[in-house]
Amino acid sequence: xxxxLVNVIGLLLxxxxxxxxxxxxxxxxxxxxxxxxxxxxxxxxxxxxxxxIRLPAGEEATLHFRxxxxxxxxxxxxxxxxxxxxxxxxxxxxxxxIPAAEPGEYPFTCQMQMYRGTLVVE
Amino acid sequence: MAEHAKHEPHHDGGxxxxxxxxxxxxxxxxxxxxxxxxxxxxxxxxxxxxxxxxLAVQGEVSAADCVAAVEGAGYGAEEIRxxxxxxxxQQRAEEQHHxxxxxxxxxxxxxxxxxxxxxxxxxxxxxVDSPMxxxxxxxxxxxxxxxxxxxxxxxxxxxxxxxxxxNANMDTLIALGTGTAWGFSMLVVALxxxxxxxxxxxxxEASAMIIGLINLGQALxxxxxxxxxxxxxxxxxxxxxTARVLRDGSEVDVPLEQVQVxxxxxxxxxxxxxxxxxxxxxxxxxxxxxxxxEPVPVQKAEGDALSAGTLNKNGSLLxxxxxxxxxxxxxxxxxxxxxxxxxxxxxARLADRIAAIFVPxxxxxxxxxxxxxxxxxxxxxxxxxxxxxxxxxxxxxxxALGLAxxxxxxxxxxxxxxxxxxxxxxxxxxxxxxxxxxxxxxxGTLTEGAPKLTDIETHGDSDVLLALLASLxxxxxxxxxxxxxxxxxxxxxxxKSADDFEAITAHGVRGTVDGKTVLLGNxxxxxxxxxxxxAWHERAEQLADLGRTAMYAAVDGEAAGLIAVAxxxxxxxxxxxxxxxxxxxxxxxxxxxxSATAEAVAQQLGIDRVHADLLPEDKEKIVGELQGKHELVGxxxxxxxxxxxxxxxxxxxxxxAGTDVAIETADVTLMRSSLHGVADAIxxxxxxxxxxxxxxxxxxxxxxxxxxxxxxxxYPFTGALLSPVIAGAAMAFSSVTVVTNANRLRFFKxxxxxxx
Numbered sequence: 001x002x003x004x005l006v007n008v009i010g011l012l013l014x015x016x017x018x019x020x021x022x023x024x025x026x027x028x029x030x031x032x033x034x035x036x037x038x039x040x041x042x043x044x045x046x047x048x049x050x051x052x053i054r055l056p057a058g059e060e061a062t063l064h065f066r067x068x069x070x071x072x073x074x075x076x077x078x079x080x081x082x083x084x085x086x087x088x089x090x091x092x093x094x095x096x097x098i099p100a101a102e103p104g105e106y107p108f109t110c111q112m113q114m115y116r117g118t119l120v121v122e
Numbered sequence: 123m124a125e126h127a128k129h130e131p132h133h134d135g136g137x138x139x140x141x142x143x144x145x146x147x148x149x150x151x152x153x154x155x156x157x158x159x160x161x162x163x164x165x166x167x168x169x170x171x172x173x174x175x176x177l178a179v180q181g182e183v184s185a186a187d188c189v190a191a192v193e194g195a196g197y198g199a200e201e202i203r204x205x206x207x208x209x210x211x212q213q214r215a216e217e218q219h220h221x222x223x224x225x226x227x228x229x230x231x232x233x234x235x236x237x238x239x240x241x242x243x244x245x246x247x248x249x250v251d252s253p254m255x256x257x258x259x260x261x262x263x264x265x266x267x268x269x270x271x272x273x274x275x276x277x278x279x280x281x282x283x284x285x286x287x288x289n290a291n292m293d294t295l296i297a298l299g300t301g302t303a304w305g306f307s308m309l310v311v312a313l314x315x316x317x318x319x320x321x322x323x324x325x326x327e328a329s330a331m332i333i334g335l336i337n338l339g340q341a342l343x344x345x346x347x348x349x350x351x352x353x354x355x356x357x358x359x360x361x362x363x364t365a366r367v368l369r370d371g372s373e374v375d376v377p378l379e380q381v382q383v384x385x386x387x388x389x390x391x392x393x394x395x396x397x398x399x400x401x402x403x404x405x406x407x408x409x410x411x412x413x414x415x416e417p418v419p420v421q422k423a424e425g426d427a428l429s430a431g432t433l434n435k436n437g438s439l440l441x442x443x444x445x446x447x448x449x450x451x452x453x454x455x456x457x458x459x460x461x462x463x464x465x466x467x468x469x470a471r472l473a474d475r476i477a478a479i480f481v482p483x484x485x486x487x488x489x490x491x492x493x494x495x496x497x498x499x500x501x502x503x504x505x506x507x508x509x510x511x512x513x514x515x516x517x518x519x520x521x522a523l524g525l526a527x528x529x530x531x532x533x534x535x536x537x538x539x540x541x542x543x544x545x546x547x548x549x550x551x552x553x554x555x556x557x558x559x560x561x562x563x564x565x566g567t568l569t570e571g572a573p574k575l576t577d578i579e580t581h582g583d584s585d586v587l588l589a590l591l592a593s594l595x596x597x598x599x600x601x602x603x604x605x606x607x608x609x610x611x612x613x614x615x616x617x618k619s620a621d622d623f624e625a626i627t628a629h630g631v632r633g634t635v636d637g638k639t640v641l642l643g644n645x646x647x648x649x650x651x652x653x654x655x656x657a658w659h660e661r662a663e664q665l666a667d668l669g670r671t672a673m674y675a676a677v678d679g680e681a682a683g684l685i686a687v688a689x690x691x692x693x694x695x696x697x698x699x700x701x702x703x704x705x706x707x708x709x710x711x712x713x714x715x716x717s718a719t720a721e722a723v724a725q726q727l728g729i730d731r732v733h734a735d736l737l738p739e740d741k742e743k744i745v746g747e748l749q750g751k752h753e754l755v756g757x758x759x760x761x762x763x764x765x766x767x768x769x770x771x772x773x774x775x776x777x778x779a780g781t782d783v784a785i786e787t788a789d790v791t792l793m794r795s796s797l798h799g800v801a802d803a804i805x806x807x808x809x810x811x812x813x814x815x816x817x818x819x820x821x822x823x824x825x826x827x828x829x830x831x832x833x834x835x836x837y838p839f840t841g842a843l844l845s846p847v848i849a850g851a852a853m854a855f856s857s858v859t860v861v862t863n864a865n866r867l868r869f870f871k872x873x874x875x876x877x878x
Contacts, residue, residue, distance in 0.1 A: 003496075003497065006493070006496055007493060007496075007497065010489050010490075010492065010493045010496075011493075013489055014486050014489050014490070017482050017485050017486055017489075018482070018486070020285075020288060021288055021289075021290055021481075021482040022479075022482065024288065044283070045276070045279050045280040045282075045283040045284070045293075046280040046281075046283060046284045046289070046291045046293050047280075047283045047284055047286075047287050047289065051287055070216055070217070070219070070220035070223075071220065071276075071340065071344075072343065072344055072347050073292075073521075076464045076528075078464055078465070078466065080465070080466040083461075083465065083547060085460075085461055085464035085465060086464075087460060087464070089209055089212070089213055090213060090216040090220075091216070111464065111524065111525070111528040112477065112520070112521060112524025112525055112528070113474055113477045113478060113524050114291040114292060114520070114524065115291075116289060116478075
């Protein structure tokens, strides 16, 4: 009985992991910003918040990253497809200029890809 | 924002903003502005300094609100940005603070973990059998909980936050591993009857030890990471914090950020030039080696350009600021280096992809391994299951994988900057290491780019002939004529005026100097004028074979001799080509010159493939043709007329940082005007790529060996499972190892340097 229970729990956990991290619908805290607005992104505890940012296509924008995690993991934010990167200062806003881009999804991450976010240009 | 304030360790009253004010002239204005700001919510204190017309505002308030308040009061304000240096110092302080915090946490956790582990190892009594033991271990469990919260709380909060975002990271693994160990132990203490007797073992020491070790590892990592940005640090140090500006006739020291375009500045001997500008008065030698790599100081006088960061050696200079702040060349170099340092390298794409799915995968592996032990493992099964679950979670290290490339790129690109090699991005760095062919533009790259007089041959006095020819050529604008005139000036010969000057197309020039008829041109000119110059033919051909342009001279109808002009080969070009060949590259030369001249130069340099008689647009075509033959082509040029070819090549090396066009199009900009820079860049890129591969290999091997061992594949041979504490130690030190290996790149030296 116990054996069965433990095995079922184990398998359910695996299913839950697969669903939660890969397959399941992802609810993001999304925020859109037009070129002139100020959007602050909080960098804290392994998460960008919001982690899904909408920008209008063909417009430059400035994102304000506020890093509240002193660990070196959070030090850089990279937009590899846009060739944009910035070193983030602790406990203050760092401006990151995003050039005008084609519509599409551009992931942004920390150096180690632990922090992840998506820039949606539409 | 109120919540953010708690995270500001250095400011009691919130952050400090500073503004430059406009239109402020009297004490009345001061009061008006200060009281206007007091009404802005969040402002703790506002102070106007009438002396330098600045405003300091302390409080949780946005800069825009402050500016609006000042403008509302009828004045102008502009925020003074914290200088790069201040920001850097502040970050350094934060880093130190974080470092101490990590050490403190590590000490506390290990303070509990080590005695507990020692107790377990010495007495072997970690079992819960009696109510008394229940009580004692319960108390220890609460202590361990305190350690988890105080020393490892950030892992748990990070894990939770990431989880809510459908994300999993290193924190997740640590939190799960230590949490499981603690939870199981607490269950044993609280309800021992639920657990088989043989499995009533507590693992409080493991959770405390793991937290302690990982904090320690992170502290060491912070330390090692600090060194990776040493190169940018060095560049930043080239900027002095203040500049001496002439205001109202007197010299005042002002902070660098306040220097404006058009300001007149004074720089004394031994001081650094604060901003880019142009000399108005004075003469001095200026050491520009930090920017150009040229070791010889350059003479500067009125009208010459000065670059921020260079060192004024012996004279006092008065100059006008032309570019300040982020516009200076030094700032742009720093910006470029920083950008490149954090760019991605294509080789890391696989590692990136793995890193993205790494943590959930490890969680699944851990559960599968635990279930295997639970179903088929030997007794005590519950204990083995727990140990395997914890160890797999803890030993897996996404950090080593994630850090492998960025750390090496960071150090490699920084190192390049030290040698005057500016790499645009990680992609360029990787491609430079794979190049098979290097195409080099001759003029300005292999040669000086300006023709010089190399030979003068005559039966009489060579200075007399040179003076005559130079006098004749004064009026001509031909580059060869300039070489002749320059040579005469160098010898301080007296030039006379020429009469009846006539340029004979495709032949040469003629004129009258000092009553003598002087001719200078090719053999056709001599034939046309019926001058017997046969005696000089042989010598002329010898000179042509050396790649020089020989010209016949005749005075009053008699052949007088030969002069030869050539674009001299750069002193170091031969050695640099030898280095490039040594690196296994095929070197090809491009030039617009005639093939005879080009061949001669190529032969002297040891280049066997030459493309001569090219039009500027042909260069791009040749690069394209080589690429068509599956060659990875690098192109080195000065960037002025090579821009399309530089852009077309897999890696464009712009030699000499003088032209902005070059910096914009090139993948690699060489501050030093030497082909050695290309060899340096290629050696550096190869060293960096080698380092990246070592790191990636290490991280892959670590994870692909570590995880199975933690899962217990060695159990049949050793009869024991890997302790979660050892797993924690391995994990903590694997990322330190990666960063340390990347730091080894700091000892990179180009071979040229090594041979000296």
